[in-house]
Amino acid sequence: MSDTTLELAGIGTTAPACTTYADVTELRSRDPWAIRRALDARRRRPTFVPDDGRLMLVAADHPARGALSAQGRPTAMHSRTEMLDRLRTALGRPGVDGLLATADIAEDLLLLGALENKVVVASMNRGGLAGSAFELDDRMTGYDVAGVVEARFEAAKMLNRIDFDDHGTVAMLETAGRVITELARAGVVAMLEPFLSRRVDGRVVNDLSPDAVIKSVHIAQGLGATSAFTWLKLPVVADMERVMDATTLPTLLLGGDPSGRPEETYATWRKALALPPVRGLVVGRTLLYPPDDDVAAAVDTAVALVH
Numbered sequence: 001m002s003d004t005t006l007e008l009a010g011i012g013t014t015a016p017a018c019t020t021y022a023d024v025t026e027l028r029s030r031d032p033w034a035i036r037r038a039l040d041a042r043r044r045r046p047t048f049v050p051d052d053g054r055l056m057l058v059a060a061d062h063p064a065r066g067a068l069s070a071q072g073r074p075t076a077m078h079s080r081t082e083m084l085d086r087l088r089t090a091l092g093r094p095g096v097d098g099l100l101a102t103a104d105i106a107e108d109l110l111l112l113g114a115l116e117n118k119v120v121v122a123s124m125n126r127g128g129l130a131g132s133a134f135e136l137d138d139r140m141t142g143y144d145v146a147g148v149v150e151a152r153f154e155a156a157k158m159l160n161r162i163d164f165d166d167h168g169t170v171a172m173l174e175t176a177g178r179v180i181t182e183l184a185r186a187g188v189v190a191m192l193e194p195f196l197s198r199r200v201d202g203r204v205v206n207d208l209s210p211d212a213v214i215k216s217v218h219i220a221q222g223l224g225a226t227s228a229f230t231w232l233k234l235p236v237v238a239d240m241e242r243v244m245d246a247t248t249l250p251t252l253l254l255g256g257d258p259s260g261r262p263e264e265t266y267a268t269w270r271k272a273l274a275l276p277p278v279r280g281l282v283v284g285r286t287l288l289y290p291p292d293d294d295v296a297a298a299v300d301t302a303v304a305l306v307h
Contacts (some may be wrong), residue, residue, distance in 0.1 A: 059284030061123035070289035095303035155189035182226030255283030
């Protein structure tokens with residue numbers, strides 16, 4: 001190991017940081033405990049929500065469900081290093097508050113020094129692989145409560161797809177309720193992403209009608225022994241005024257993978273962000289893989305809407 005790599009591994013320094021992706025692999029292979037040291041040394045924000053009460057988060061937990069397409073490009077997210085490049089660009093823009101990701105991505109960015117003074121939301125249930133026969137089995141295959149607490153992350157996110165024709169849904173609801181309760185007891189925010197879902201010709205489809213989203217909100221916000229630390233993550237749909245009247249919980253809007261023009265997407269976000277319970281955006285592929293590939297410009301536009 002070179003002197004530089006020894007320094008990167010945390011010997012003689014308080015926060016491990018790599019400068020190249022080769023450094024990340026080298027450090028992972030020789031000194032996996034460097035990740036623990038980096039988590040312990042990471043500079044954290046004093047509060048989950050900034051002074052203006054708004055949050056702008058970048059999402060990167062799609063790959064763990066095998067969802068690798070973006071903007072109509074099926075292989076858009078095949079390259080991890082390209083994705084990390086885009087994430088580092090996004091996280092480096094002024095006004096971006098943090099990241100939502102699985103452990104593999106969060107820890108790469110941690111070792112690269114990209115999570116300093118950022119909010120981190122840990123993605124928990126990634127078991128429902130996109131396009132699989134068991135897609136609606138949203139069991140916990142990512143972070144668990146102990147891992148979130150040990151990492152001192154600020155929040156944990158769950159996908160809550162509810163299919164009234166699938167007996168497995170009740171197991172997801174029971175697990176989510178227990179995890180929400182455990183997170184709250186540890187003082188960690190639980191971020192819920194509910195949908196009413198069903199299979200159409202064998203494919204899982206989320207019902208994005210206002211009434212369906214409203215029903216999913218009521219089911220999700222009743223989970224757990226307390227809602228003190230519960231937030232929602234909701235799609236932007238028609239009649240958002242009525243949708244947001246269904247909750248008093250702080251809510252972030254998800255960006256999804258829109259097929260329309262960016263200007264149209266930003267306009268719908270702008271209108272929804274004006275509603276009282278809405279506290280910001282959690283956006284992934286829309287900003288990381290914009291049609292013109294100008295990540296910085298896309299992120300700056302979203303930040304201007306939020307803050």
